[in-house]
Amino acid sequence: MINRIMLLLVMLSGNLLYAQETDCKVLAPRISGIYRGECKNSLAHGKGIAQGIDMYEGEFKKGLPEGMGVYNWADGSYYEGYWRQGLRDGSGIMTFSPDSIVRGFWKADKYAGKEKIKQYEVTQSRYVARSSFSRTGNTPLQVKVKLTLGGVPNNTIQDFSMTYSSGEEFRLGTAYGIQNVTYPLTVRMQYRTWNVMRTVMTDVTFEFRINEPGSWDVNIQN
Template structure:
């Protein structure tokens, strides 16, 4: 058993010594050599039609984008605010405020300002009637958090560019 240990130690020692010989050391990289690159003359046309094809196509698509039919421009202390069109006929924007999947109709200190139309707030309907498009609206109200421990001042600003019946859904 002792002789086996001696043989293994000898082999490992020889392998370790081999690493320190010039053949076992890693080689250094040679200095880069200069290569001659032929220069293009001014009269030779270069083909640039395929360079950046995908990137330039995306930029063109973005510049052709039409303005959105409706969009939320700002929200504060609100998880989500979305605008959806219920029908193409009509000229009103209904506001639905949701908290934990339940529609809230009794929010505190509700202030609604629109660029046109009449703001209405009752126990069954919150929104703007008889608006002219494009329409910009601003809704501010106070509502507590889900635990009912803190009251936040919340705000949503939005724009509607196409006529119809619209619904602004505000998720707290």
């Protein structure tokens, strides 16, 4: 009886491994040959090992390397670090040979330097009470700016001007926008508005730079 149970367990284990190798897909072409690991909705998801022309061992999400992992190329070079949607993204170490090693940060599979690049930064702010930035998704590549006064849309704006390093300007209700953007994007806004007590008109200047591609909402409160 015990022998039959052991045989059944071995068979089940073999069937599970076979299912992982054939039914659980890896969407990165160079490592899509054989996969062993965790699976969700027929895609590699969780920890696993994928091997094709190259080999990757680490975390997956929806069929692609995401999280921490080690990628070995066929030429012998390898990268150990963080991934996002199948691309090197975050801190990591790239080893080309024992005497050629690069440490630092990657963004969308490109080396960004030894220090992490900020998603955005305010480079000039005059007569602005506070500001906030929110990345709402990967697409469309656009920036929407809302101007508020005392928590409501600011309808006292005068002499508004906006310059930007790329894209096309559009309006969406009371929001100012820039679409078809190439990042990094630099935006400079100038306008006149009442202060929150509506006692003095102020000349506002607000300049910012967004480095990470995506769809962004920017809120400026006077």
